Amino acid sequence: MSTVIDVAGLVKTFGSTRALDGLDLEVAAGEVHGFLGPNGAGKSTTIRVLLGLLRADAGRATVFGGDPWYDAVGLHRRLAYVPGDVSLWPNLTGGEVIDVLARVRGGLNDRRRAELLERFELDPSKRGRTYSKGNRQKVALVAALASDAELLLLDEPTSGLDPLMEAVFQQVITEVKTEGRTVLLSSHILAEVEALCDRVSIIRAGRAVQTGTLTDLRYLTRTAIDAQTARPADDLAILPGVHDLRVDGNRVRFDVDGDRLDETMRSLAAYGIQTLTSAPPSLEELFLRHYGDELTDEKLATAEASR
Amino acid sequence: MTTLAGTWPMARLVLRRNRVWFAVWLTALVALPVLGVPSLDALYPTQADIDTYARTAGSSPAAVAMNGPGHAVHTLGGIVVFEMGGYVAIAVALMNVFAVGRNTRAEEELGRVELIRSNAVGRHATLAGCLLVVFAADVVLGTAVAAGMVAFGLPSAGSAAFGASLTAIGVVFAALTALTAQVSEYARGAYAIAGAAVGASYVVRAAGDTGDGTFSWLSPIGWAQATRPFADSRWWPLLIPAGAAVLLVAAAVLVESRRDHGAGVVRPRPGSVTASRGLLNQVGFTLRLQRGGLIGWSIGVFLGGLAFGSVARETQDMMAENPGVRELFDPSGRLGLTDLFLGMVLLMLAMAIAGYVVASTLRMRAEEYAGHAEPLLAGALSRRRWTLSRLAVPAAAAVALLALAGLGVGIAHAVLTDDPMEVPRLVGAAVAHTPAVWLLAGIAMLLFGVTPRAAPLTWLVLAGSVVASLLGSVFRFPGWLVDLSPFERTPQLPGGDLTATPLVVMAVLAIALAAAGVSGFRRRDLATSG
Numbered sequence: 001m002s003t004v005i006d007v008a009g010l011v012k013t014f015g016s017t018r019a020l021d022g023l024d025l026e027v028a029a030g031e032v033h034g035f036l037g038p039n040g041a042g043k044s045t046t047i048r049v050l051l052g053l054l055r056a057d058a059g060r061a062t063v064f065g066g067d068p069w070y071d072a073v074g075l076h077r078r079l080a081y082v083p084g085d086v087s088l089w090p091n092l093t094g095g096e097v098i099d100v101l102a103r104v105r106g107g108l109n110d111r112r113r114a115e116l117l118e119r120f121e122l123d124p125s126k127r128g129r130t131y132s133k134g135n136r137q138k139v140a141l142v143a144a145l146a147s148d149a150e151l152l153l154l155d156e157p158t159s160g161l162d163p164l165m166e167a168v169f170q171q172v173i174t175e176v177k178t179e180g181r182t183v184l185l186s187s188h189i190l191a192e193v194e195a196l197c198d199r200v201s202i203i204r205a206g207r208a209v210q211t212g213t214l215t216d217l218r219y220l221t222r223t224a225i226d227a228q229t230a231r232p233a234d235d236l237a238i239l240p241g242v243h244d245l246r247v248d249g250n251r252v253r254f255d256v257d258g259d260r261l262d263e264t265m266r267s268l269a270a271y272g273i274q275t276l277t278s279a280p281p282s283l284e285e286l287f288l289r290h291y292g293d294e295l296t297d298e299k300l301a302t303a304e305a306s307r
Numbered sequence: 308m309t310t311l312a313g314t315w316p317m318a319r320l321v322l323r324r325n326r327v328w329f330a331v332w333l334t335a336l337v338a339l340p341v342l343g344v345p346s347l348d349a350l351y352p353t354q355a356d357i358d359t360y361a362r363t364a365g366s367s368p369a370a371v372a373m374n375g376p377g378h379a380v381h382t383l384g385g386i387v388v389f390e391m392g393g394y395v396a397i398a399v400a401l402m403n404v405f406a407v408g409r410n411t412r413a414e415e416e417l418g419r420v421e422l423i424r425s426n427a428v429g430r431h432a433t434l435a436g437c438l439l440v441v442f443a444a445d446v447v448l449g450t451a452v453a454a455g456m457v458a459f460g461l462p463s464a465g466s467a468a469f470g471a472s473l474t475a476i477g478v479v480f481a482a483l484t485a486l487t488a489q490v491s492e493y494a495r496g497a498y499a500i501a502g503a504a505v506g507a508s509y510v511v512r513a514a515g516d517t518g519d520g521t522f523s524w525l526s527p528i529g530w531a532q533a534t535r536p537f538a539d540s541r542w543w544p545l546l547i548p549a550g551a552a553v554l555l556v557a558a559a560v561l562v563e564s565r566r567d568h569g570a571g572v573v574r575p576r577p578g579s580v581t582a583s584r585g586l587l588n589q590v591g592f593t594l595r596l597q598r599g600g601l602i603g604w605s606i607g608v609f610l611g612g613l614a615f616g617s618v619a620r621e622t623q624d625m626m627a628e629n630p631g632v633r634e635l636f637d638p639s640g641r642l643g644l645t646d647l648f649l650g651m652v653l654l655m656l657a658m659a660i661a662g663y664v665v666a667s668t669l670r671m672r673a674e675e676y677a678g679h680a681e682p683l684l685a686g687a688l689s690r691r692r693w694t695l696s697r698l699a700v701p702a703a704a705a706v707a708l709l710a711l712a713g714l715g716v717g718i719a720h721a722v723l724t725d726d727p728m729e730v731p732r733l734v735g736a737a738v739a740h741t742p743a744v745w746l747l748a749g750i751a752m753l754l755f756g757v758t759p760r761a762a763p764l765t766w767l768v769l770a771g772s773v774v775a776s777l778l779g780s781v782f783r784f785p786g787w788l789v790d791l792s793p794f795e796r797t798p799q800l801p802g803g804d805l806t807a808t809p810l811v812v813m814a815v816l817a818i819a820l821a822a823a824g825v826s827g828f829r830r831r832d833l834a835t836s837g
């Protein structure tokens with residue numbers, strides 16, 4: 001499996017702000033890679049370095065094996081970009097902007113352009129000033145998706161789309177994936193990440209804190225257990241990895257770390273399980289944990305070791 | 308009046324955001340006429356000198372066309388008004404156009420007004436707050452000019468009348484821009500209409516002042532000059548600009564009450580669903596973005612050339628016995644007076660064109676800051692090609708506009724003198740200003756490429772060059788300082804010798820600066836929104 005984007009130890013500072021602080025990121029050919037992190041984590045900065053719009057201070061960043069700062073034009077023929085904040089020329093129409101952007105990249109597929117305009121229900125005869133945020137985003141999306149680019153760099157492309165359009169977007173990206181193209185998708189829409197992404201990287205304060213499949217990441221968080229036992233399961237609290245234990249007669253509720261699930265269930269079985277519901281961590285919990293400060297180095301180390 | 312709720316905080320916001328801007332403009336606009344007093348006093352120390360001036364320069368139609376009626380050129384104050392009043396009037400008008408536009412429509416276009424309007428702030432508060440500050444700035448300007456002139460020993464009635472006339476000009480153009488900012492959906496459009504009105508006011512009053520004076524009553528600058536500072540210092544003409552300002556502000560308020568937020572008066576029509584071939588090439592694309600401005604400027608410089616060209620022949624009657632005045636314009640003493648005047652007209656048009664060319668070059672900065680460069684540069688478009696296609700437009704526009712200006716002057720003069728050869732002669736003389744104009748564009752490109760934040764300093768360079776060229780002799784600037792102005796390096800044409808060296812040097816320098824700017828732009832981070 002070849003690597004399309006390879007970033008290691010990337011540093012980018014703006015004055016005293018350290019936007020990227022030793023970032024690592026690897027995106028393999030043909031995958032849809034989720035790029036997550038709280039606001040200001042450095043997602044847009046990373047993408048702009050990958051586009052050669054910003055120059056890295058230290059570290060390595062390659063796209064298709066090339067240096068984005070020096071080989072910008074050549075690399076850009078092979079990729080398409082949707083900025084997070086789409087700003088259109090006020091007096092050009094959406095259709096004109098799509099054509100201009102496509103021309104600058106090296107052409108677009110006319111049939112695909114028409115099809116995408118229809119699917120995204122975008123009126124290309126309106127002028128830039130009169131588009132809403134979502135429609136401006138659609139202009140940039142149609143321009144990028146109508147191309148035959150091998151790599152799509154999408155910076156929060158759906159933050160202004162309505163749920164219907166969100167569904168269209170997910171369909172289109174699924175098609176892109178079956179065509180074998182590569183996507184780096186920065187997003188806060190967790191359902192979208194879950195539906196589309198093969199792997200995700202979570203960054204915080206300019207550093208990658210976690211990379212892996214969603215299953216890998218789930219493993220790092222807690223599963224909620226709610227069980228009826230034959231005897232009160234009072235002693236579970238002493239087990240490592242069990243949190244927030246509430247014993248209410250024969251009913252027991254607690255959260256358990258992903259890596260302690262197996263041994264905890266064995267201990268629980270000793271009390272005689274009569275009913276059992278387990279809730280896997282929701283994506284929200286998953287991200288809240290990763291976005292917040294809870295994740296310790298020790299956990300990261302265990303996760304690395306167990307993979 | 309709930310529509311005015313929040314006017315006071317809005318005014319404070321305008322003041323806070325523009326304090327440096329106002330400080331720079333006001334300092335320059337007060338300093339120009341006030342420092343003109345001691346300078347001209349030194350130039351014409353005795354009443355005899357002043358009387359000679361009054362009989363010569365002060366009564367020549369050419370000078371009247373440039374400066375306005377010389378009502379009191381037999382006094383020092385009158386000479387100050389005559390020598391500087393016309394230029395200062397234009398500068399005051401422009402300050403007001405920009406001050407109002409940048410705080411109303413420009414802010415609305417950026418979506419900032421929306422944020423403010425969602426609070427307990429009335430519909431007209433932004434406009435009212437802005438006008439409050441700008442009108443106050445005009446009053447400060449007029450008062451300071453009057454006080455400064457009195458401090459240098461000029462009579463107080465005349466000084467007050469001149470100060471008040473500047474305030475009046477400012478107030479009218481602020482009020483006019485209040486209206487154009489409501490009508491046009493874009494700040495650029497608001498500036499364009501108001502800027503054209505400033506140019507028209509200047510030209511119309513020139514026509515009036517060299518004729519029987521009727522036309523001057525159609526021009527706000529004419530109204531202000533009708534106060535006749537240092538002659539009989541009349542106050543009643545100021546009622547006209549006051550009334551005009553009231554009407555214009557009322558119209559602005561009316562339009563603002565009826566239009567949607569963010570919209571202009573004309574609804575945008577749906578446009579083409581595909582890009583034309585021209586738009587697909589970067590030069591065509593740049594031209595398309597600047598189309599409106601270019602068309603307006605083409606018409607403006609041509610008409611301006613025609614208007615000033617038509618008064619040139621009258622200057623043949625001009626008396627030329629005052630060596631001091633003559634030296635102002637023609638140190639070598641070899642040029643015909645008509646050519647001197649035509650050269651002056653072309654120089655002023657070239658300065659205005661330089662303003663357009665600098666603005667057009669600095670569009671790159673606006674494009675970058677608005678996030679418009681980012682998606683293009685994320686395509687297979689090199690930074691070099693992005694900048695070069697955006698430089699090509701102002702570079703070519705400089706030549707085209709200068710030629711059009713020369714054509715206007717040439718046609719008018721050819722008709723009056725019955726000599727068709729005047730047309731190519733004057734077009735050539737106008738186009739000779741190209742290297743000087745390019746040099747300013749080169750400076751703009753250099754600053755933009757290396758440190759975009761400093762790029763607006765180009766305006767200071769342009770303003771300095773204009774002042775050095777037009778008023779350097781009044782202020783008796785040292786020769787080397789005046790010679791720094793690119794406009795001074797252009798040979799005196801028509802009439803003088805066409806020496807190629809300075810033109811070639813300036814052109815090469817312009818290209819070198821632009822090249823350094825392009826290279827700087829290729830090396831730096833693109834400005835991005837957070």
Ligand SMILES: Nc1ncnc2c1ncn2[C@@H]1O[C@H](COP(=O)(O)OP(=O)(O)O)[C@@H](O)[C@H]1O
Pocket residue numbers: 014017018019037038039040041042043044045046834835836837
């Ligand atoms: N051009 C810039 N100048 C100064 N600081 C910047 C600039 N661009 C980004 N930053 C800062 O870098 C950090 C990362 O920003 P960004 O990459 O936009 O985050 P994200 O896209 O993850 O929300 C933030 O602290 C932001 O304020």
Ligand SMILES: [Mg+2]
Pocket residue numbers: 043044045084155837
């Ligand atoms: Mg971002």
